[in-house]
Amino acid sequence: MKFEVTILGSSSATPIFNRNPTAQVLNLNERLYLIDCSEGTQLQMLRFEIKASRIDYIFISHLHGDHYLGLVGLLSSMHLNGRTRPLKIFGPPALKEIVDIQFKYSETVIQYPLEFVATDGTKAEVILDNQDVVVETIPLDHRIATTGFLFKQKKRLRKLIKAKVESLEIPVDLYPTLKKGAPYTAPDGTVYANNELTVDSERPKCYAYCSDTLYNEQYFDQIRHADLLYHEATFLHNMLDRANKTHHTTAWQAGQVAIKTEAKSLLIGHFSARYKSLNELLDEAKSVFPETELAIEGKTYPVGHDLI
Incomplete structure (x- = not known):
């Protein structure tokens, strides 16, 4: 099962040093989820060969421009490229107003169903539940209402032991019940326990996306035991006062x-534009938590496997 995230942008506030502001694409079983959509996201998708047509869900963490200013352009391009499949957008309530007014004054009528789901920055809630994943909002502590997103993979059905099932000539139409854990009774009356015919599927994995936030332990319980945690690390810890003033986190705090x-x-x-090289940020985070890596644009990171 594929569960991985590709970084499209890792800068904070402004594009600089060939780094773009925040955007990521999560691939879960070949279904794509776009997380934040800064300016330049479309170009990054073209650069890294990610097809916008495959995205059915977009998640916007908050309404600072470096997290959503690319959204209207992306929606317009989907329209111009003939999209007809529905698209669902999750984000702060005012996001719908922002998108609507852009389309109103450009006299653009989107030719595909567009559904907005408002998020609440004050509480955690499930906003999506489909066959692959459950997505929860993570209330964060930023200057304006901001949520992270917790992607929890659903437990898959048990896997058939092919050689055993075929040797017993079990009818194919019984496979679904075997995958759900049922035993099998052969024509001669022999009963085979399910664990003789199947093995358990992989443990479900979890990706926690923590966008702009002051260090605040209020969200720690919700993201506990994440297989992969993305966390903002805007500044080095010697700029803690600046981080606190702007409601951001240092690399040491991310660790x-x-x-x-x-x-x-x-x-x-979410690296500050003041850092041309990111090595100091990485070293600082790794001094606390060694299993740390930089979010590098164009690089894909598996969820649930060692990064390093």
Whole structure:
């Protein structure tokens, strides 16, 4: 089962040093989920060969421009490219008004169903539940209402032991019940326990996306044991006062979040434009939590496997 995230943008506030503001694409069983959509996201998708036509869900964490200013352009391009399949957008309530007014004054009528689902920055709630994943909002502590997103993979059905099933000539129409855990009774009356015919599927994995936030332990319980934790690390810890003033996190604090929530791996991003090189940020986070890697644009990171 594929579960991986590709970084499209890792800068904070402005594009600089060939880094673009925040955007990511999560691939879960070949279904694509776009997380934040800064300006330049379309160009990054073209650059890294990610097809916008495959995206059915878009998640916007908050209404600072470096997280959503590419959205209207992306929606317009989908329209111009003939999209007809529905698209669902999750984000702050005012996002719908922003998109509607853009289309109103450009006299654009989108030719595909567009559904907005408002998020609430004050509480965690399930906003999507489909065959592959359950998505929850993560209330964060930023200057304006902001949510992260927790993607929890659903448990898959049991896997058939092909050689055993075929040797017993079990009818194919019984496979679904075997995958659900039922035993099998052969024509001669022999009963085979399910664990003789199937093995358990992989443990479901979890991706936690923590966008702009002050260090605040209020969200720690919700993201505990994430297989991959993406956390903003805008500044080095010697700029803690600046981080606190702007409601951001330092690289050292991001490492603290990972170790206190018992994450398996940490991915840091949302880097300040003041840093041309990111090595200091990486070193600082790794001094606390060694299983840390930088969010590098164009790079794909598996969820649930060692990054390093």
